[in-house]
Amino acid sequence: RWLSVKRLMKEAAELCDPTEHYHAQPLEDNLFEWHFSVRGPPDSDFDGGVYHGRIVLPPEYPMKPPSIILLTPNGRFEVGKKICLSISGHHPETWQPSWSIRTALIAIIGFMPTKGEGAIGSLDYTPEERRSLAKKSQDFRCEACECSMRTALLPPSPDRDPRPEDSEAQELAQQISFKADSRQASESGGATSDPPAPGPAEGSSPGERDSSEDPLEDHEDQVDPPGGREGGERERERERERERERSSPPPGWSLNHKSF
Numbered sequence: 001r002w003l004s005v006k007r008l009m010k011e012a013a014e015l016c017d018p019t020e021h022y023h024a025q026p027l028e029d030n031l032f033e034w035h036f037s038v039r040g041p042p043d044s045d046f047d048g049g050v051y052h053g054r055i056v057l058p059p060e061y062p063m064k065p066p067s068i069i070l071l072t073p074n075g076r077f078e079v080g081k082k083i084c085l086s087i088s089g090h091h092p093e094t095w096q097p098s099w100s101i102r103t104a105l106i107a108i109i110g111f112m113p114t115k116g117e118g119a120i121g122s123l124d125y126t127p128e129e130r131r132s133l134a135k136k137s138q139d140f141r142c143e144a145c146e147c148s149m150r151t152a153l154l155p156p157s158p159d160r161d162p163r164p165e166d167s168e169a170q171e172l173a174q175q176i177s178f179k180a181d182s183r184q185a186s187e188s189g190g191a192t193s194d195p196p197a198p199g200p201a202e203g204s205s206p207g208e209r210d211s212s213e214d215p216l217e218d219h220e221d222q223v224d225p226p227g228g229r230e231g232g233e234r235e236r237e238r239e240r241e242r243e244r245e246r247s248s249p250p251p252g253w254s255l256n257h258k259s260f
Contacts, residue, residue, distance in 0.1 A: 004061045005031060011101050020154040022105040024055065027145065032057045035145045037152035038105055040134055044113040045127045046074065049134030050149040052142050053108075055101060065095035066104060072140045072149070075125030075133050076112050084120035085111060 008031050015024050024036035034055040040046025053070040068088045070077040077083045086094040087107045116122030125133070141148045 001059050004057070004059060007062055008032070008057065015102060018153050020156050021109065022102075023153055024101055024105060025145075032059070032061075034101060035142060035147060036101075036105055037147060037149060038109050039153055039156065040074075040137075041109050041113055045130035046076070046112050046134050047131075049074065049137040050140075050152055051137055052140055052147060052149060052152070055104060062097040062100070065092055065099075066101070068104060068108065071142060072137050073133050074112070074137065075123055075130035076116065078121045078123055081121045084122065 008026065012026055012031075017023075018037075020039065022036065022038045024034050026032070026034045034057070035052065036055055037050055037052050040049035040051065049072075051070060051072040051074050053068060053072070056067045056069070058064045058066070065088055067082045068085065069082055070079055073079055082088065085091070085107060087099060087104055116124045138149050
């Protein structure tokens, strides 16, 4: 836990000053719960919106991923529910300890214009509904940290040319999505390579044993001659008697016998 505290204090110092795109800081009484604000990506249904949320970090951070919860209605993620991203607690298998809270903020911005496709905590509102929520988001004020969306971030730059942060958000979202899709494809491919285990024969009850399951029993039944097991014992006894007769020395033979 000490390593987690040291890491979080370093990140808090790096993110102490808001930018025009994002800002995040821990609560005064809990270093493992952060509140953040992100600006909606430009040229999207979220353009002009500022969205607030929580990041809850596990004691094992950065070895385990954080949980991300949006608090501002936005039409892309459910409010008050942990959202499912390949960088969040829903996918610890895709998390990398080198990622940080800043990485999560950039990923949220990059993921907002993507389709929800039924993921946990995702929504697929119409473009009109999302644009309306983007305008209303400016009036949101967090009761926990008393942060107002009108002053949470620096004013956006009047230059509408693509900024490095915008490109970084898009590339990171594509990279993380591709990583999750590749793992899913690998797991699904591995699952289909193993043939299914054979089940019980059709028409048989679960308590019955299929004769094909024990080839030794079938083999033993096949070697018994007609007459059943008793007949087989008599036949094997006669065979042993004939073997003793063949291996016995001829009459009159002894250890002192010599042939010239």
